[in-house]
């Protein structure tokens with residue numbers, strides 16, 4: 001089973017490279033570094049035998065938390081890695097006093113919607129044509 005290690009700014013280049021594989025509009029190393037040093041931002045890197053598999057980045061502020069990004073590299077998908085990363089993000093949010101966790105997902109991202117539904121997130125809002133390609137953003141939430 002993969003191991004989870006807390007993300008630090010030292011992971012910025014690695015996770016920016018991973019993000020590039022999974023997203024059409026990837027975040028740069030600089031953006032990752034800037035996020036990772038913000039108060040309340042935390043995350044985990046999942047790896048097995050030293051091979052990075054995926055990561056989650058989240059933020060907690062007062063009684064609310066938010067998933068900023070989550071991804072698993074294609075060869076390691078459908079083995080429960082994202083589910084473990086989400087659970088770790090929820091557990092940490094709870095430890096820091098959050099009551100609710102939010103996230104945003106493109107309405108076209110059926111794989112991610114399946115994952116979030118399985119983990120107990122429900123639809124709480126929609127931002128019409130939010131993304132550059134005209135796709136709506138769905139706002140999901142669950143109790144922590």
Ligand SMILES: CC(C)(COP(=O)(O)OP(=O)(O)OC[C@H]1O[C@@H](n2cnc3c(N)ncnc32)[C@H](O)[C@@H]1OP(=O)(O)O)[C@@H](O)C(=O)NCCC(=O)NCCS
Pocket residue numbers: 022023070071072073076077078079080081082083084104105106109110111112114115116118
């Ligand atoms: C979405 C993503 C993070 C899922 O990662 P993963 O490690 O494969 O997910 P898990 O193995 O933990 O899946 C847990 C559950 O989510 C659902 N799920 C995940 N991927 C799915 C898929 N491709 N099709 C259908 N259901 C899926 C299933 O219910 C799955 O449980 P099961 O395998 O027992 O059926 C991964 O596909 C990814 O990185 N996609 C690209 C980046 C992305 O879209 N991130 C989310 C942006 S909001």
